Amino acid sequence: MNTILKPMSSSVRMIRKTVTAVHAVNLFGSGGGCGKRLASDWQLLAAVCLQRLPQIVPEMNWLEKKMDTVLKTIELNNSLLSDHEMRHFADIERAKRIASGDKVDEKDLDAAAKQTAQDFEEFYVKLYDQFTKSSRITQADMTSDRKSLDRCLDKHLMLVCKQRIGQTDQWLLPQAIHTDGETMRETAERGLKQFTGQQQQEIDVKFMGNSPSAVYSYRYPTDVTNRLQLKGAKIFIYKAIHLMGEFVPNDELCLDYEWLNRKELDQLLPEKYWKTIEKSLLIEELDINDIMSRNKSFSRIVKKRFSVSQ
Known part of the structure; x- marks a missing residue:
């Protein structure tokens, strides 16, 4: 009896799954097809x-700001000198040679008469200071x-x-x-x-x-x-x-x-x-303080890594 009932129950389950799938296709479509109203x-x-x-x-929360500072510090410490920085060091060395009169040629004098890296930086810093950011509040x-x-x-x-x-x-x-x-x-x-x-x-x-x-x-x-x-x-x-x-x-x-x-x-x-x-919506923002209050392990890690008292 058991050997007969097991195949029957499997068949019933298969039929139910098939009917459910057909109903789903009718209602929600498969590639945009029309559906039939179900009783x-x-x-x-x-x-x-x-x-x-x-x-x-969105504006960063306090933990994101601290993490951003840490990552920028790591990136700066591990980065190579940029072309602008190399040009600035070359300008300093040239100025020293001109001041001492040691091995000065016409190229050094021509380069010194042009805009230096420091002049270039100060010019764009001044432009940046004149720039006004748009308000986040409309x-x-x-x-x-x-x-x-x-x-x-x-x-x-x-x-x-x-x-x-x-x-x-x-x-x-x-x-x-x-x-x-x-x-x-x-x-x-x-x-x-x-x-x-x-x-x-x-x-x-x-x-x-x-x-x-x-x-x-x-x-x-x-x-x-x-x-x-x-x-x-x-x-x-x-x-x-x-x-x-x-x-x-x-x-x-x-x-x-x-x-x-x-x-x-x-x-x-x-x-x-x-x-x-x-x-059904994606999380829009995280309340870090609330997460820390509910997750003690996370709270200990944050306090240890970032030296915070929240």
Whole structure:
């Protein structure tokens, strides 16, 4: 009996894996093919996590600054003299010969009359001192213009839209309900287009693959479940990168919109919804003090190597 049941159970597992794979291809596509709607107790939606990437390098934390100083010191100590430094030493030796009158020829006198390495260095140091760096803080930062992409230049910004959900208004990612004959990515692309004003030029975005980066699900209230005959909604979230263009909302779907950094998203979006999205994002910055407080071994190494008291 056991020898008969084992092959049967293996066959069942193989069939289940095959069915799951077919369903995945239907929903998410394999090279962009159309999908078929599957009978489900859940309503399927696709949302777009549209991000504007950082435009400038973020400021270094205290540990990165100390490490940067150490590496620059090592590089300087192990480096060879540059052409400029060799020229400077040659100028010094030439000046000594001219001053002593020892073995002075016309070439030395001609070279001494030209710009020396020291003169060259002082000229460009003066130019550098006249240079003014652009501020990391923009006008949009000072006015807290959350509709502008010209803010928080060293951080990611994410597009969120205020939408009418049932009888309430909620801040969510642009989304659309899945329909027959399209993959979930196509649903996400359609959703983003629907949230953009039809009379405006479309923004240029790049979707990061055919598979969702996160899935958020929630159950409908009892009255909605009875009316729609659905347990709830499953939202497949796709990542996309903003390349160029300005987002102009479709007022019928998007009551309002904002480009927010992660701290602002944490305060505005529903808690479980944001936590699901956050897990799929790359870490933007590290809190070194927090890591040191939780990892004693790391803390001891940092304190020993860099002589810090944090």
